[in-house]
Amino acid sequence: MTAGFRPEGAGGHAAPVRTLVLWCPDWPVIAAEIADGVPATDPVAVLHANRVVACSEQARAEGVRRGLRRREAQGRCPRLTVVDHDPARDARAFEPVVAAVEELVAGVEVVRPGACAVAARGPGRYLGGEEAAAERIVEHVAQACAVESQIGIADGVFAAGLAARSGRVVPPGGTPGFLADLPVEALGRPALADLLRRLGVRTLGGFAALPPGDVLARFGFDGALAHRLAAGRDHRPLAVRQPPADLAVTADQDEPLDRVDAAAFVARALAERLHEHLAAYGLACTRLGIEAVTAHGQELHRVWRHDGLLTAAAIADRVRWQLDGWLSGGRPGRAGARPPRPTAGIIRLRLVPDGVIAQGALQPGLWGEAGEERERAHRALSRVQGVLGPEAVVTAVLGGGRSPADQVRLVPWGDERLPTRPGPPPLPAHADPLSGPDAPPAGPARSRRPGRVAARAADRIDGRAGEPPWPGRLPPPAPAVVLPEPLAATVHDAAGEPVVVSARLAVSAPPAWLAVGTGQPARITGWTGPWPVDERWWAPAEARRRARFQVCLADGSALLLAVEGGRWLVEAVYD
Amino acid sequence: MAGRMVIGSAALAGLVRPASAPDPAGAHRVLPVTPELTGLLPSRGLRRGSTIAVAAGQPRHSGATSLILALLAEASRAGSWCAVAGVPTFGAVAAAELGIALDRLALVPHPGPDWATVVAALIDGVDVVVTAVPAGVSAPVASRLAARARQRGTVLVPYGRWDGADVTLQVTRGAWQGLGTGRGRLRRREVTVSARGRGAAARPREATVWLPGDALTRVVPRPVPGPPAASVTGRSAAGLLRAVPAAPAAEPPPPALTLVGPA
Numbered sequence: 093m094t095a096g097f098r099p100e101g102a103g104g105h106a107a108p109v110r111t112l113v114l115w116c117p118d119w120p121v122i123a124a125e126i127a128d129g130v131p132a133t134d135p136v137a138v139l140h141a142n143r144v145v146a147c148s149e150q151a152r153a154e155g156v157r158r159g160l161r162r163r164e165a166q167g168r169c170p171r172l173t174v175v176d177h178d179p180a181r182d183a184r185a186f187e188p189v190v191a192a193v194e195e196l197v198a199g200v201e202v203v204r205p206g207a208c209a210v211a212a213r214g215p216g217r218y219l220g221g222e223e224a225a226a227e228r229i230v231e232h233v234a235q236a237c238a239v240e241s242q243i244g245i246a247d248g249v250f251a252a253g254l255a256a257r258s259g260r261v262v263p264p265g266g267t268p269g270f271l272a273d274l275p276v277e278a279l280g281r282p283a284l285a286d287l288l289r290r291l292g293v294r295t296l297g298g299f300a301a302l303p304p305g306d307v308l309a310r311f312g313f314d315g316a317l318a319h320r321l322a323a324g325r326d327h328r329p330l331a332v333r334q335p336p337a338d339l340a341v342t343a344d345q346d347e348p349l350d351r352v353d354a355a356a357f358v359a360r361a362l363a364e365r366l367h368e369h370l371a372a373y374g375l376a377c378t379r380l381g382i383e384a385v386t387a388h389g390q391e392l393h394r395v396w397r398h399d400g401l402l403t404a405a406a407i408a409d410r411v412r413w414q415l416d417g418w419l420s421g422g423r424p425g426r427a428g429a430r431p432p433r434p435t436a437g438i439i440r441l442r443l444v445p446d447g448v449i450a451q452g453a454l455q456p457g458l459w460g461e462a463g464e465e466r467e468r469a470h471r472a473l474s475r476v477q478g479v480l481g482p483e484a485v486v487t488a489v490l491g492g493g494r495s496p497a498d499q500v501r502l503v504p505w506g507d508e509r510l511p512t513r514p515g516p517p518p519l520p521a522h523a524d525p526l527s528g529p530d531a532p533p534a535g536p537a538r539s540r541r542p543g544r545v546a547a548r549a550a551d552r553i554d555g556r557a558g559e560p561p562w563p564g565r566l567p568p569p570a571p572a573v574v575l576p577e578p579l580a581a582t583v584h585d586a587a588g589e590p591v592v593v594s595a596r597l598a599v600s601a602p603p604a605w606l607a608v609g610t611g612q613p614a615r616i617t618g619w620t621g622p623w624p625v626d627e628r629w630w631a632p633a634e635a636r637r638r639a640r641f642q643v644c645l646a647d648g649s650a651l652l653l654a655v656e657g658g659r660w661l662v663e664a665v666y667d
Numbered sequence: 668m669a670g671r672m673v674i675g676s677a678a679l680a681g682l683v684r685p686a687s688a689p690d691p692a693g694a695h696r697v698l699p700v701t702p703e704l705t706g707l708l709p710s711r712g713l714r715r716g717s718t719i720a721v722a723a724g725q726p727r728h729s730g731a732t733s734l735i736l737a738l739l740a741e742a743s744r745a746g747s748w749c750a751v752a753g754v755p756t757f758g759a760v761a762a763a764e765l766g767i768a769l770d771r772l773a774l775v776p777h778p779g780p781d782w783a784t785v786v787a788a789l790i791d792g793v794d795v796v797v798t799a800v801p802a803g804v805s806a807p808v809a810s811r812l813a814a815r816a817r818q819r820g821t822v823l824v825p826y827g828r829w830d831g832a833d834v835t836l837q838v839t840r841g842a843w844q845g846l847g848t849g850r851g852r853l854r855r856r857e858v859t860v861s862a863r864g865r866g867a868a869a870r871p872r873e874a875t876v877w878l879p880g881d882a883l884t885r886v887v888p889r890p891v892p893g894p895p896a897a898s899v900t901g902r903s904a905a906g907l908l909r910a911v912p913a914a915p916a917a918e919p920p921p922p923a924l925t926l927v928g929p930a
Contacts, residue, residue, distance in 0.1 A: 465747075465794070466748075469792045471791075471792055473750075473773050473789075473792060475788045475792075476775060476785050479781055479785060479788070480775070480781065480785065485774070485775050486776065487774065488762075488769050490759065490760065496760050499759075500759040500760060502774065502776075505773055568764055569853065570758055571760075571761060572736060572761040572762075573757075574759075575756055576755055602849060618848060618851075619849060620846055620850055620852055642853050644843050648841045648842055648843070649729065649841075650843045650853055650856075664758065666853055667729070667730060667731065
């Protein structure tokens with residue numbers, strides 16, 4: 093009765109799957125040639141964290157090895173071209189190779205960029221023997237992608253990967269013998285290999301001969317897994333790569349569409365088809381690509397981003413907006429040059445779901461509460477977007493920045509919520525430990541730059557790696573009214589002279605009167621500053637140098653002022 | 668055991684309702700507000716369907732915006748959807764500092780001439796609608812919007828001149844603390860808010876709150892009408908007042924489901 097619960101089935105240790113591994117030597121270098129045009133026939137090294145991770149054949153001939161520092165590598169080979177390691181580039185460049193292999197055999201698993209595995213039995217039978225299959229695949233890859241590759245066949249992915257390095261076909265059952273002579277470094281675990289070497293175990297055969305129980309006790313689970321691999325018992329089944337489903341939908345028109353209402357009609361039907369298609373796969377799309385071809389062969393393309401809840405109606409709306417934009421051409425009164433109106437009507441419309449996610453998260457809650465309100469709000473806001481245009485309803489996203497206006501990005505409702513600048517969002521007031529109920533007012537008397545103090549405190553709390561700290565940003569509380577366009581103001585001292593701030597941040601006299609625009613001057617009862625902000629000084633066109641002041645007026649209001657180039661501005665109001 | 672089972676299922680029957688059923692009257696009809704502001708509102712929260720106006724103060728920038736943010740904060744944190752129409756100067760950072768969930772907050776900075784249409788559409792969809800009242804809104808339009816809010820169970824918070832609101836809040840005084848001459852920084856503000864209205868809110872009320880506070884907003888008791896033990900300084904007395912549970916006491920704690928079990 094218990095046999096059914098054994099993890100490896102009733103047969104005990106299942107024999108490892110006969111596996112074929114296709115390996116492209118020096119793949120990061122080849123990928124750099126494909127993607128960036130760095131010729132791989134020259135000495136090339138790919139570096140990650142100042143260490144060589146891959147090098148070309150010629151660089152190897154000059155003595156460049158994996159693990160060298162950049163200086164050492166360049167010392168050995170002065171003509172060396174250095175490329176940054178980019179796993180995404182490697183994976184992208186490998187995709188055509190996988191596709192080429194898939195044309196011949198089914199069920200390809202990508203081991204890593206540069207190596208992929210297939211079960212050897214099928215192609216071995218179909219193409220007339222394992223060696224013939226290997227030759228055929230290598231030749232096809234070379235013809236289809238102009239990429240050199242080698243193939244190894246053995247029992248299990250691990251052994252086949254090692255066999256591919258020498259282009260060998262290990263006969264069935266010969267895998268343990270093949271592995272036995274290889275050095276322990278072949279395990280790809282440098283720390284373990286070093287330890288084994290110091291213990292006197294130099295080959296995989298020697299390692300495999302150790303009792304499994306002792307290996308587990310001494311080296312832990314990873315060691316035990318390595319032990320299984322060394323013994324040729326690689327029982328991991330292949331995780332087969334499923335070819336991506338074609339989710340795009342297309343509508344061909346006999347009559348070219350040149351009126352918005354007719355196009356909208358087509359768009360609605362197409363949107364419903366796309367939505368059905370996605371729902372059948374349990375997916376929802378976050379980026380929607382809209383493509384149109386006109387009767388004159390002009391191709392139009394635009395990608396719409398969305399935060400995930402693209403219903404059929406929402407898709408149809410976006411398609412309609414886009415077609416409206418295309419068919420009505422450059423609308424007067426809009427900023428920026430819009431592409432001119434296409435010269436003929438649209439004959440083909442295609443919707444491509446660009447980024448898809450599993451839809452489970454978007455389903456309504458079991459009792460109907462979770463999704464219902466969201467759905468209702470979305471409907472209402474979409475309606476307002478229909479009245480005023482898609483950019484009229486926005487939602488605020490907090491990001492990094494020094495001024496209250498910089499920290500906020502207004503995203504049209506329904507778009508992806510991404511901040512303009514990276515950075516920790518400003519602290520919620522209740523999470524600020526510096527201003528607890530009984531804490532003494534930290535800083536104002538001691539520190540001339542409270543913004544910096546607050547920013548540093550913020551870093552301590554949510555100092556997530558890789559996010560800039562934005563030193564000098566305004567301390568909380570943030571102003572409740574942020575003026576989109578700062579108002580011009582004049583500030584005078586008690587004697588009626590204009591207050592100026594020197595380049596060395598010396599204030600000429602305490603400010604006493606503030607006049608906003610041409611209004612009546614109001615008396616300043618409290619002030620603080622200057623808090624200097626020197627932003628983007630390295631880019632002269634965008635450089636801004638400002639000094640900020642907080643002032644309190646006699647009527648109880650508080651303002652955030654800034655001096656820039658000798659002019660006073662009201663940036664925000666602490667309303 | 669059987670008796671306990673009955674109790675358990677009875678408790679469950681009170682908690683579970685079909686998705687299609689309307690909200691039962693009572694707790695679901697009132698959106699929460701921060702404890703400091705409950706005293707100003709007749710139902711101790713934002714009653715669904717009511718109109719709570721915030722009058723623009725008399726200097727123009729007087730703390731009304733912060734008051735609106737404070738009104739929204741607790742409801743937004745509890746999961747309500749909010750919309751702000753006609754306020755292009757909305758300080759989103761300040762809103763987030765007060766605890767408003769920005770991903771459930773829609774902004775319509777410039778509703779333009781379609782203001783009434785936009786506000787009506789928002790009333791249909793979200794729980795709390797804040798809108799700056801443009802000049803020259805006629806009384807019929809205003810009352811139509813208020814009626815729509817009442818019918819849909821939405822809280823309408825007009826900002827500006829609005830006749831016929833259930834409650835009208837106004838900031839009568841505000842004083843910032845923390846700023847010296849050439850030193851310090853703005854830390855917190857003591858704001859006096861007065862409320863007047865119709866029906867249950869006819870008696871004028873007044874409360875003094877920190878807006879924004881240095882931690883959470885907290886009540887500063889007025890020396891005369893406050894409890895005799897309260898001291899004049901806000902800080903120590905704030906703790907005293909906080910000890911009094913400000914949450915709506917009428918609602919009993921939900922019965923624990925762990926009643927059902929091996930006896």
